[in-house]
Amino acid sequence: xxxxxxxxxxxxxxxxxxxxxxxxxxxxxxxxxxxxxxxxxxxxxxxxxxxxxxxxxxxxxxxxxxxxxxxxxxxxxxxxxxxxxxxxxxxxxxxxxxxxxxxxxxxxxxxxxxxxxxx
Amino acid sequence: xxxxxxxxxxxxxxxxxxxxxxxxxxxxxxxxxxxxxxxxxxxxxxxxxxxxxxxxxxxxxxxxxxxxxxxxxxxxxxxxxxxxxxxxxxxxxxxxxxxxxxxxxxxxxxxx
Numbered sequence: 001x002x003x004x005x006x007x008x009x010x011x012x013x014x015x016x017x018x019x020x021x022x023x024x025x026x027x028x029x030x031x032x033x034x035x036x037x038x039x040x041x042x043x044x045x046x047x048x049x050x051x052x053x054x055x056x057x058x059x060x061x062x063x064x065x066x067x068x069x070x071x072x073x074x075x076x077x078x079x080x081x082x083x084x085x086x087x088x089x090x091x092x093x094x095x096x097x098x099x100x101x102x103x104x105x106x107x108x109x110x111x112x113x114x115x116x117x118x119x
Numbered sequence: 120x121x122x123x124x125x126x127x128x129x130x131x132x133x134x135x136x137x138x139x140x141x142x143x144x145x146x147x148x149x150x151x152x153x154x155x156x157x158x159x160x161x162x163x164x165x166x167x168x169x170x171x172x173x174x175x176x177x178x179x180x181x182x183x184x185x186x187x188x189x190x191x192x193x194x195x196x197x198x199x200x201x202x203x204x205x206x207x208x209x210x211x212x213x214x215x216x217x218x219x220x221x222x223x224x225x226x227x228x229x230x231x
Contacts, residue, residue: 044163
């Protein structure tokens with residue numbers, strides 16, 4: 001099956017620094033990538049939808065200047081948490097949707113997640 | 120607003136029994152529904168997809184039903200094994216290019 005990787009898997013940073021998380025589709029082209037955030041024992045909450053070559057669409061309440069998303073190619077999207085604070089500590093998960101596979105019900109493939117801890 | 124409910128309490132069953140997990144939704148007319156498995160500290164892994172015009176889907180020991188009148192999906196694992204212990208998430212999607220909307224998941228614990 002399709003594989004999505006994330007890097008890094010775990011990051012600890014100081015408050016005020018910026019952190020970049022990469023999401024790659026390894027064996028397929030992803031027209032759309034999604035970024036989710038998950039707090040302990042809670043559901044995945046969509047942060048933004050990223051389409052290759054265009055600006056990301058952010059969900060209500062998500063600060064676009066704080067969570068910068070770049071989808072420069074069909075296999076790579078990055079999420080940069082700028083000026084991170086302890087409340088940004090969470091599990092960040094990306095998913096990728098394959099180009100043209102199976103009509104409207106394209107399966108999403110999830111990355112393994114990135115655990116961010118801001119001290 | 121859209122709401123997806125999964126039993127937040129953990130489901131504990133004995134090995135070999137059938138586990139049944141429930142997903143109810145309101146204020147939503149999904150085109151399809153998906154079930155995922157998530158292990159601690161890992162991303163979700165896709166299990167099954169069922170479309171709005173399908174009543175039931177099977178894959179090995181897994182079975183999913185979808186009742187759009189009741190706005191409910193049931194997820195069954197037959198002959199459960201301790202390795203099936205995980206959190207199971209249901210997610211709803213539409214025909215547009217939107218992301219999935221996830222429930223909060225139900226933790227399943229299969230006792231040997």
